Amino acid sequence: MVTNITNLGRSGLSDWLIQRVSAVVLALYALFVVVYLLFHPNLDYATWSGLFAQTWMRIFSLLAFISMAAHAWVGLWTVSTDYLKHTGVRFGFQAIVILAIFVFLVWGVQVLWGA
């Protein structure tokens, strides 16, 4: 069996499941945000910040951000292992990706709970 040390779940099957579950969360979140914006064409700051002040919206958003982190890692890991054959280049790419994901996560938490 090929064992990978850079993929998220350490097993293809685990990655496969993580990618599906996170995809469903992200699809629901994207759908919710798009529909919300479509139904509020004259959105103002009070309504918008009021939405993100709600606990359920913060939980939903954080869940989406964590799903994004997992989904992006599994996806970009797959893409990088398929196209970047040089170990050093691939490792460098993956390092940048994981750093970017970490920054997005911290940024997201900061946006949700205020600086």
Place this chain on the structure above:
Amino acid sequence: MASSAGLGRIGTALATVIQLLKTTALNGHDPFGLRECLRAVNSKRPVNLDLSTIHFPLPALTSIAHRITGVILFVGLIFGFWALDASLSSPEGFESVRDALAHNVLVKLIAWGLLSALGFHFVAGIKHLLMDTGYGVDLEGGNRKAQITVVISAVLVVLAGVWVW
């Protein structure tokens, strides 16, 4: 030493016979059907190097587009988080995002591009989930679902453009 020299002579003799057969076959006398054989072996077997006739099947194109839009969306997260951060930071920040989306052509183009990438990635992702349930996992079904993916995505791309403008 001696035996290898002998083998060498046999090899040379064999090569001469083969060459003779080839020559006679090509010159008309071909009792063994050698000419046909030679034509098959020596013909330009990797014939189809005409790149204009080689193309990916549609499911392959939607698959690679799914990957490309995924990478685009990841890079686009910078804009998404920036907009979310600014719009929630203060009423002024909210207005600046709203104003940029309403008037700045570059911002509109980025928003349209990201919404289009999201639309395609979303639809192709649903297709993936459908295939995981075992629905339409055959050549015909694969082609049809790829076509449906392209059509629905194209509609979403247009709708996203209408929304942004």
